[in-house]
Amino acid sequence: MAREIYQAIVDGILVGGVYALMAVGLTLIFGVLDIINIAQGIMVILGAYLSYELAARLHIDLFLGLLVTVPAMFVIGVVIQWAFIRPLRGRERTSMTLLVSYAVALIIEGILYEAFGADDRQLTASYVTSSVHVFGFYLSYIYLYGFALALALIAALYILLYRTKFGRSVRATMQDETAARLVGININRVAAVTYGIGVAVTAAGGMVFGATNAFDPNSGYDLISRLLAIVILGGLGSIGGALAASIFMLTLESLVDIWQPTWAIVVFYAALVLVLLIRPTGFLGRKAVRAQ
Amino acid sequence: MSEDYVEGPKGLERLRGLGGVQLAFVIALLAVAVAFPVLFPSPVATNYGVYALIFVAVASAWNVFSGFSGYISLGHAVFFGSGAYTLGIAARDWHVTGVGVFALLPLAAVAGALIAVPFGLVALRVRRHTFIVITIAVFFIFQLMAYNFSFTGGSTGLDAPFLPWAAQTYNNPFYYIALACAAGTIALAWLIRRSRFGLQLRAIRDDEDRARGLGVHAMRVKLTAFVLSGAITGLVGAVWFFYLTQVQPPSGFDPLFDLSVVLMAFLGGLGTVSGPVLGALIIEPGQLYLTANTNGYVSEILLGSLFLVAVLLVPRGIIPTGGEYIRRLTTRGRAAIPAAVPAAPPQPSDPAHVPEARG
Numbered sequence: 001m002a003r004e005i006y007q008a009i010v011d012g013i014l015v016g017g018v019y020a021l022m023a024v025g026l027t028l029i030f031g032v033l034d035i036i037n038i039a040q041g042i043m044v045i046l047g048a049y050l051s052y053e054l055a056a057r058l059h060i061d062l063f064l065g066l067l068v069t070v071p072a073m074f075v076i077g078v079v080i081q082w083a084f085i086r087p088l089r090g091r092e093r094t095s096m097t098l099l100v101s102y103a104v105a106l107i108i109e110g111i112l113y114e115a116f117g118a119d120d121r122q123l124t125a126s127y128v129t130s131s132v133h134v135f136g137f138y139l140s141y142i143y144l145y146g147f148a149l150a151l152a153l154i155a156a157l158y159i160l161l162y163r164t165k166f167g168r169s170v171r172a173t174m175q176d177e178t179a180a181r182l183v184g185i186n187i188n189r190v191a192a193v194t195y196g197i198g199v200a201v202t203a204a205g206g207m208v209f210g211a212t213n214a215f216d217p218n219s220g221y222d223l224i225s226r227l228l229a230i231v232i233l234g235g236l237g238s239i240g241g242a243l244a245a246s247i248f249m250l251t252l253e254s255l256v257d258i259w260q261p262t263w264a265i266v267v268f269y270a271a272l273v274l275v276l277l278i279r280p281t282g283f284l285g286r287k288a289v290r291a292q
Numbered sequence: 293m294s295e296d297y298v299e300g301p302k303g304l305e306r307l308r309g310l311g312g313v314q315l316a317f318v319i320a321l322l323a324v325a326v327a328f329p330v331l332f333p334s335p336v337a338t339n340y341g342v343y344a345l346i347f348v349a350v351a352s353a354w355n356v357f358s359g360f361s362g363y364i365s366l367g368h369a370v371f372f373g374s375g376a377y378t379l380g381i382a383a384r385d386w387h388v389t390g391v392g393v394f395a396l397l398p399l400a401a402v403a404g405a406l407i408a409v410p411f412g413l414v415a416l417r418v419r420r421h422t423f424i425v426i427t428i429a430v431f432f433i434f435q436l437m438a439y440n441f442s443f444t445g446g447s448t449g450l451d452a453p454f455l456p457w458a459a460q461t462y463n464n465p466f467y468y469i470a471l472a473c474a475a476g477t478i479a480l481a482w483l484i485r486r487s488r489f490g491l492q493l494r495a496i497r498d499d500e501d502r503a504r505g506l507g508v509h510a511m512r513v514k515l516t517a518f519v520l521s522g523a524i525t526g527l528v529g530a531v532w533f534f535y536l537t538q539v540q541p542p543s544g545f546d547p548l549f550d551l552s553v554v555l556m557a558f559l560g561g562l563g564t565v566s567g568p569v570l571g572a573l574i575i576e577p578g579q580l581y582l583t584a585n586t587n588g589y590v591s592e593i594l595l596g597s598l599f600l601v602a603v604l605l606v607p608r609g610i611i612p613t614g615g616e617y618i619r620r621l622t623t624r625g626r627a628a629i630p631a632a633v634p635a636a637p638p639q640p641s642d643p644a645h646v647p648e649a650r651g
Binding site for chain 2 (some may be wrong): 029036076084085089090093095096098099100102103104105106107109110113130221225228229236262263265266269270272273276277280288
């Protein structure tokens with residue numbers, strides 16, 4: 001029994017890393033642009049399909065393929081932000097962006113169905129199916145690599161946000177958009193690039209997700225609801241919080257899964273509701289803004 | 293009751309607020325709606341009618357809470373599905389058959405209201421994004437419960453009692469039930485919008501802290517609207533269940549349902565009375581037509597594109613933007629008085645006008 005629990009905790013931490021990879025983009029977009037990007041779930045799936053195409057047609061390694069898919073997703077993100085999100089103004093902006101991103105998700109989902117059909121896919125590679133035996137635990141290589149990739153990308157994001165001039169303008173925009181504009185920051189450029197980065201990171205998350213789960217164009221819905229729960233729990237706009245919340249949630253799910261497989265996912269959402277009752281801003285969230 | 297709050301007219305006097313032309317228009321619309329199954333008796337046409345009216349009712353009910361208060365709920369399928377499941381379980385366990393099942397309908401509204409109370413007490417403590425996400429989380433909890441409990445029938449779901457009606461006119465009773473639900477909800481939305489309660493809701497939407505400071509019991513007001521909205525949605529969900537004769541977890545608790553309803557309200561005009569009605573009448577038949585005539589994926593792409601175009605062209609919804617356009621025509625380019633919503637009678641919309649609104 002104890003063995004199973006340890007294994008569940010290790011699994012939860014590793015899978016949590018994969019989810020963190022998908023959630024950081026969402027929380028970044030949240031924090032800077034103040035929008036819920038419902039399309040993030042389908043972006044993960046789009047990233048997975050891009051990796052699948054590269055691997056199946058051109059026989060490019062999954063991790064090498066990221067050098068193509070990540071920039072491609074960056075461009076897609078910048079275009080979406082420029083075309084559909086930037087024009088939105090006014091009081092209902094928050095809700096409108098939510099619906100616009102939903103519409104974008106619907107369109108991408110429809111295109112994926114048209115292009116790939118409704119069959120389940122999964123990414124394959126030598127390291128997807130093999131695992132390593134360490135300290136009595138069986139650890140799948142893909143989860144180890146995915147976890148390492150997550151840590152590397154999150155570290156890179158931290159350096160970008162806290163050690164570069166661009167990062168400073170992003171953080172300034174997060175704190176106070178008007179003031180940032182007044183000191184000469186190009187808000188539109190910051191918003192477009194941030195949205196692009198948020199979507200680009202998702203491509204990496206999508207690759208690891210696609211290698212560890214079977215996916216079809218419909219998988220985006222389940223993903224986005226989990227990702228939203230994670231970023232809210234971690235605190236909106238907090239990258240460290242997203243990582244902590246991913247690991248917490250997935251470990252919890254994996255633990256409950258030992259006894260009650262059918263209810264594991266309910267615990268996931270129930271934990272969110274309970275934590276928010278005690279701490280409405282999440283683990284590492286800033287104080288809520290005043291106006292509704 | 294404060295002195296400087298101008299109380300609206302009471303009873304039938306309220307109808308005067310509509311104005312002669314508008315009143316005539318509403319009556320004509322109602323007449324067309326009542327005559328629709330007579331003019332187009334084919335089941336194909338009435339099927340469109342039933343679905344459209346079901347969504348008119350749901351979109352209006354959603355709007356009474358979310359449109360007026362500004363709290364966007366993406367969890368109204370919780371009420372819709374719970375209404376359907378409640379009646380499915382009640383009819384099965386109490387062995388109710390035939391037309392008698394319609395007597396159970398109020399039960400669905402009660403179920404919706406009973407679920408809305410704890411749901412609202414939890415979710416309404418937080419604002420904006422967090423509220424939206426909590427409604428999504430509660431939605432998934434309900435969907436999973438429907439999958440996992442045995443009394444809900446698991447993934448096979450539940451069947452409605454068989455109704456011994458002829459196929460040719462089978463849709464007609466449902467049409468009129470749905471019409472009654474839709475008309476009732478619209479009337480309620482109209483009354484709420486004109487009432488002190490509606491004013492408090494919109495004060496919360498504009499600036500909740502300020503409204504609270506001015507004496508609005510924000511939690512009580514929000515919760516009342518949420519429960520009302522949930523009860524109606526539960527009732528309509530039950531009608532939908534009888535009409536479709538079955539419910540499964542993914543159809544009763546459908547994420548697309550939530551988003552379609554929001555889409556309808558936004559397209560027509562959030563927070564207006566006629567906006568969600570118009571939005572539902574455009575989107576629901578359009579969606580039905582596209583799913584019937586394309587392979588389903590194309591309809592998704594088209595629906596998404598239509599919405600993107602609509603957002604870019606009429607960002608505030610058809611009713612407010614259209615009303616502005618008409619006013620510009622009638623005033624011949626002279627400066628018009630900017631009002632928030634042209635369809636409604638003028639009233640104080642500034643939250644500063646609701647002092648001591650303790651009721």
